[in-house]
Amino acid sequence: MKNKAVYTRILKLIRPHLVLIVFSLLMAVLNVLCTLYIPILTGRAVDCMIGKDNVDFEGIRTILITFLVVLSINGVSNFFMTLSNNRVTFRVVKDVRRKMLLKIHSVPVSYLDSKGHGEILSRTITDVERLSDGLLLGFSQLFTGVLTIIGTLAFMFYTNGLISVVVVLLTPLSLFAASFISRKTFKHFSKQAKLQGEMTGFINESVNAVRLIKAFGAESEKEKSFDEMNENFAGVNLKALFFSSTTNPVTRFVNGLVYASVGIFGALLGINGKITIGTLTCFLSYANQYTKPFNEISGVVTEFQSAVASAGRIFEFLDAEDTTDITEGMTAVEDPVLSGDIKIKNLAFSYDKSKKLLYDISFDVPKGHHIAIVGPTGCGKTTFINLLMRFYEPDAGKILYDDIPSGSLHKADLRSQIGMVLQDTWLKSATVAENIAYGHPEATREAIEAAAKKAHAHSFIMRLENGYDTVLSQDGGNLSAGQKQLLCIARVMLNLPPILILDEATSSIDTRTERKITDAFTAMMEGRTSFIVAHRLSTIQNADLILVMKDGNIIEKGTHEELIEKHGFYYSLLNA
C-alpha cells in the first residue's frame, strides 16, 4: 500500500474523533504560546532589576501576576492536551482491534490458512500497538514540536534578528550530527537484528526440544554452540549500543555550542546596548528550547515511519475480501431443513491453480448413509471436507443438499446442519463445561454431562482438579491429545445435527477407547448422513460406502467386502 493511501486511511480512522482532535490542537497552541511566553516574562522581570536601589518592584509584581496566570493556563492546557491525545489514540486502537476480529470471522478460512496465524496475530497485536505509539507521539510531539519551532523563531526574530540568525544557523548542526551517527550505526543494528534473530531461533528450538537434548545427553554440545553465538552477538551488540549512545552526548555538545554562541553574541550586543540582560536571559532559554523539538521530531519521525508501516499491514488485512455467503447468481433458500440427502457432481478444487488437487468427484449419498473416505496422506480427504462445510468454494462442479446447491444456502444455515470433529482439536481456554457447551451457552449441566458420558469423557473429566469447572489452559495444554479429542466429540454429542463429519477424529485415541467411541458413534450416526475420514480401517468397515481416494480423485468405491473382492488399491492398502 502506498504511504499516501495509508495516511488517508489513518486520517479516516481518527475522523470520528475530530472534535477531540480539534480540542487537542487548540490546547497545544495555548500550551506552546504559554511555554514561549514564560521566558519573555522572566526576562522582563530580570530587566526590572538593574542594580542596588534600582529595582522596579511594581513592574516585577505586575509581571509575576501575568506569570502566574500564564503558568496556570500552561499547566491546564498541557493536561487536557495529553488527555485528549490519549483518548483519541486508545479509541482508535479499540476500534481497529474490533474491526480486525470481525475480519477474522468474515474472511474465508482459506485466507487464514494461507496467511499464517502468527502473521495475523502479530498484525492485530504488535502492529496495532506500534500504530498506537506512533499516533500518540504524532499527536503529542509532532504538532507541539513544529509549533514550538515556529513560535520560537517568530518570538526570536521579533525580539532580535541578529542572535536569531546565529541560532538558526547553528541548530541544524545537531540534526546533522544525529543523522550522521544513526547512519553510521545502522549497519551495526541490522547485523545485531540478524544475529538476534538467529539466536532466538536457536533458543526457540532448544527450549522446545529440551527433553530430547537431555535424553541424548547433548546439553554441553548445545551450550558450546550457544556460547559461541552469544559471544558473537555480544560483540556486535556492544558496537551497536555504544555507537548509538553517542547521539545524546554529541547533540548535547552541539546544543552547548549554540548556548555559548548566544551568550557571546548576546553579551556583545548587550555591551553595545542593543539588548537588555533580560532579553539575553530569554534568548538563552530559547536556545535550550529551540533545539529540543528538533531532536524530538527526528525521534518521532523514525517512530512514525514504523507506525505507518504497521498501519499499512493492518489495512492490508482489513481490506482482505470477505467470504461470499450466497454464491453470486444464486437465490438464497431461507430456513432450509436438511434431511441429509447429498449429491456431489463433478467437484473440482485446487489451492494452487497450476496443480490439480481434487477433480471430477461425483457420488450420491442418500439420507442416513455412512460414507468412509480412505486414502494416503495428501490425497485430498481434508480438502473435500473443507468443501462440504463451505470453508472453501469449489472451482467447478457442485454439492447439492436435498437438491439445493450449497451456494444457495446461508453458510450459517448449512453449518448448523453439520456436526464435525476435526483432526486438530481446538479448545478454548475456558472451563470444560463451557467447551462442551460451545455454541450452545444455554445448555444445562445435565445435558453437558450426558454428552460427556456418551463421548466417554466423563470419567477423565471427573478426575480433573475441578471436574467440569476445570479451566483449560491455552490450547487445552493440560490435557492429553486423546482427552482433547474426547472433549471435541462431546461438543458434537451435545447437539446432534442431521449430518456428521468425523475427520481423523480418533487418531490420538487408543483402539480400545476408540472402540467404545465407535459404539457411541454408531448409535449417534443412526439415521444421520455421516462422512468418516480415518486411517484406522477398523473404524470404517461398517460404512455403507467406502470412497478410496488417490491423487485427488476417487479411484474405487463400494462396500468393504466389494472392495476386498476387487483386489484393487483398497486391498493393497490393507495388505501393505
Place this chain on the structure above:
Amino acid sequence: MKRLLKYLKDYKKECVIAPAFKMLEALFELFVPLVMTKIIDLGITGHDKTVVYKNGAILVLLGLIGLTCSLTAQFFAARAAIGFSKGVRKDLYSKILSFSYENTDRLGTSSLITRMTNDINTSQNGVNMVLRLLLRSPFIVFGAMIMAFTINVKAAVIFTLVIPVLFAVVAYITFKTIPMYKSIQKKLDRLTLHIRENLAGARVIRSFRADDDEEAEFDEDNQSFYRMNTVTARISAVLNPATLILVNLALAVVLYNGGNLVNDGILTNGQVVALINYMSQILIELVKLTNLFVTINKALASTSRIADTLDVKETLEDNGTLVASDHSKNDIVLSFEDVSFKYPGAGAESLYDISFSVKKGETIGIIGGTGSGKSTLSHLIMRFYDADSGSISLFGNPIKDYTLHSVRDVISLVPQKAQLFSGSVRSNLILGCPDASDETLWEALRISEGKEIIEKKGEGLDHILTEAGSNLSGGQKQRLTIARALVKDNPVLILDDSSSALDYATDARLRANLKKLSDKLTVFIISQRVVSVKDADKILVLDDGHMAGFDTHENLLKSSAVYREIVNSQSGKEAM
C-alpha cells in the same frame, strides 16, 4: 536485581567509571550558569569584551570536556551492560537445559523463551541506563541546589523547599502507575489469547456459529483494556503539568526574592539569571529521571523473572556416583518393584504398583490405552522423573545411584513426538554422539529404514532440514529420529510410539532389523498397535496406570482380559 548483581562482578571497573564520568560531565554542566553570570556581570555590565570572549571560550571548553567525559561514560556503561546480559544469557541457557521435565512443564516453553530474549534485553537496557543516569540526575538536581546556595543562601532557600516536593510528586505518580502498567500488559495478553484462539479455531467457531459469542467476549476484554489505558494515562498526564507548575512557581519566588536582594545590593542581575538557569536545569533532569524510573521498573520486573528462573530448585536430585554401563554380571537389565508415580499437581496416580524385570537382549512391548501410563513408564526409565514409591534398578543398582548423565548414556529414547533440529541430516543424527563416523550414521539409517529417504536427497547426509524438519513427512521424520537414537549405540532402546506414522510393512521391517541386534540391544516398544508388540519377548499391558499383564502374546490372550479386549478391538485386517 540484587540476585543478578553477580553478573556485574567482572565489570566492577566499568560500573565505577561509567557513573563517575557521568557525574564529572554533570559537574561541568553545573559550571555553565556561573560562567554566564561572569559574562553578564563583568562583560555586559562592566562593558568588557575580553571577558566575554574569554568566558565564551570557557563555555566551549566545558562543552568539549563534558563531551569527552560523557563518551567515556557511555562506553563503559555499554560494556558493563553487554557483559551483564551475556553472562545472564549463558547461565540461563544452561539452566533451562538442566531443568527436569517437571520444571519445564511448570514454567512453560513460551515463557522460557521470553525470559531468554525480551527479559534479558530489557534488563540489559536497565543496567545501561542505571549506570548512565541514576546518579547523574539526582547529582544535577542537588548540585544545582548547592550552586544556588553558593550564589546566595537567602535566594536559594526556595530550592530546598521545592526539590523534596518535586521528588515526592514524581515518586508518587511513578509508583502509583507501575502496577497499572502491569495490569495493562495482562489485559493485552488476554486480547492476544482471544485473537490466537479465534485464528486457530476458525473452523470450529464457524461450524458452531459462535462468532457472536466470541465477539462479545472480545469486546468485553477490549473495553476493559481501553478503560485501564485511559485511567492510567489520566494519572500520568498529571506528572508533566505538575512538575512544570512547581518549578515555575519556585522560579516566581526566585524572581520575587531576587528583586529584593538586587535592590539591597546583595545580588547582581547576572546572579539572578544563574539562579533561573539552575531552576531550568532541575526541570530538565526531572523529566529524564521520570523516564529512568519507568525503564528501571520494567528492568526490575524482567530481572526478577530471570532470577526466579535461575533460582528454580532442581526437582530431580543428581547425587548418584556410579557410572552406568552394561558390563555388569547381572543378567537383569532393568527392574521395577512396586513403582507408583503421580505427576506433580495431577489428581490421580499415573502408575500404580508396577513390578517387572527385563533381561538383557529382550524385546519388551508396552501396550495400553490413551493415558494408561505408557509414556510415563518410559520417563521413569530415563529418570526424567523419580518414582514416588517403590524402586527402579538398572543393571542391578538403584537407578538413583547413577549419575543422571550416565543413565541417559546407556538408554536411548525415541520420543513420541518426532522432533528434528534445523540443520543438516548429519547434524541431527550426531546429536548424542558428536564424533560418529558417516558409516555409523548410514548403518543407523539402514536399520531404521531411513537409508533410502536420505539417499534420494541429492546431498545425502548434508541435506538440510528446514525448520523442525517441515520438508519431511511424518513417517520420514520418525525414521530419522529412530536412526538418531541408534547412532548412540546404547544397550537399551525405547521406542515410544515412534512408528505410528509408518505403514505396516515398513514398521515390520524395522522391527525385524532391530531383532537382529538382540545380542546387544534391549528394546522397549511402546505402541497402541497389537501388531507392533505381538512378537515381543514379553508384553507389558497397562490399563489406567495398573499392570494388566506381563507375558508373551499367546499367554496374555489367555490370561489378560484387557489384552484380549485390545486385540479384539483391532481384529480388523490391519491389526493381525
